[in-house]
Amino acid sequence: MCAGNLFFKREFLKPEGRGPAARTAELILDTYNIMGCDALNVGAYDLSLGIDYLLTLRKTAHFPLLSANLTDRNGTLLFDPYLIRTIDGVRVGIFGLLDTQLKLDKIPGGDALRVSEPEAVAAEITARLKQEGAEFIVLLTNMEGRPLRGLTQSHLPIDLIVGSDKRNQISLPMVTQDTFVTHLDRGGRSVGHLEVEPLPKATGTTGRGESIRGRLFRHQFVQLRLDIPDDPRVEARVVAFETHEATLQKEQLAGNGGDDDCGSTFVGIDRCATCHADRYRTWQTTDHAHALATLTARNRQYDEECLACHVLAYECDKGSLKIANVEQFANVQCESCHGPGDLHVASGGEEPTRPLQSVEEICLRCHTPERSDEMDFAAVAKRICARSSP
Secondary structure, three states: OEOOOOOOOOOOOOHHHHHHHHHHHHHHHHHHHHHOOOOEEOOHHHHOOOHHHHHHHHOOOOOOEEOOOEEEOOOOEOOEOEEEEEEOOEEEEEEEEOOOOOOHHHOOOHHHEEEOOHHHHHHHHHHHHHHOOOOEEEEEEOOOHHHHHHHHOOOOOOOEEEEOOOOOOOOOOEEEOOEEEEEOOOOOOEEEEEEEEEOOOOOOOOOOOEEEOOEEEEEEEEEOOOOOOOOHHHHHHHHHHHHHHHHHHHHHHHOOOOOOOHHHOOOOHHHHHOOOHHHHHHHHOOHHHHHHHHHHOOOOOOOHHHHHHHEOOOOOOOOOOOHHHHHHOEEOOHHHHHOOOHHHHHOOOOOOOOOOOOHHHHHOOOOOOOOOOOOOHHHHHHHHHOOOOO
16 A cells, blocks of 8 residues: 655646656556556645546556545545555555645646545544444545644544655554554655454453554554565566666757857866875765765666766856766765866965865765765764865
8 A cells, every 4th residue: 555645746846847756657557557556545645737637547547546535626636535445354444635726836737626624524434334334444644743643633544544744754554533543654765564453352462563442553654775685577567667767868869959168167177186086085985076976886876866967067057957968077076065166276275165065965965865874974974074184
């Protein structure tokens, strides 16, 4: 099951990014079909290309897209509100709710959409599920903060809530009013694994976990490590996708024009090395010196979203990214942190480079939690750029 915000990274997509985003969404849907997903709640990010696109995408899904409170302007539901599945002999009811904070003005065609108040809809749906024999009720939602807490305190017969708060990181599950609440890891680095079992009648509880309404909940996040083998079917699709995207991106960059004024501001790592040889040799031993190679290995060397952190001055020709700039300013270099070195070089070192921000501010531009496990940035910066004699 997926609580939503699956297909896109943000609510608003620029026109030039909509084609790649649509192709990525189709790949994601294909892989979820392979994995055997049971249901997806429609989250805010799933509507980033508009309701018409999502309704078209739904036609190729092997699982239902759910939303009990997203309607058109006439109040007609656009997706199934819920489903009931029998799992290990238990009738499980699953329904989806969308947060009312949806920014309709950011969504293509959003003026034709309406979002009903979640708590009232939840009361109606849970009553209907009980009438249809559901013994265990699951809510999938992108609700966050106070609205979600309010729903958990409404004494509705919801056994499990799986959330996809767009700001959420891995957090410990909680129990509120006999409802087990957990969130997905939005960074995509972990998979939530939850076991729900009946409590032994004789003892009332056993093992580690949470005892709720006669059931034992055991929950853990399983980290998606590199040593876990890929499913061959998914791997084949991802490799083909990345190869195709790399070709399209290279063609696009090859056609970009504009005056190339990078050389007038950024001098490049080789020029830095002439005066700072020791630091240059240290830099050569770091991952920063091979940052572009990590993209090339995955056919992502022309992906603009990735290049921002793997190439110096990737927009140095005033925003028109070009292949020449990618090749000339490959990797994370001195000027990635210190800024353009043209004045520093022209003055023979008398003119300093721009004042450095704090280490955290510099590093966190790229080393965000979903991309990097590194947290001790001060130690890393000292190792990479420790002062030594030139």
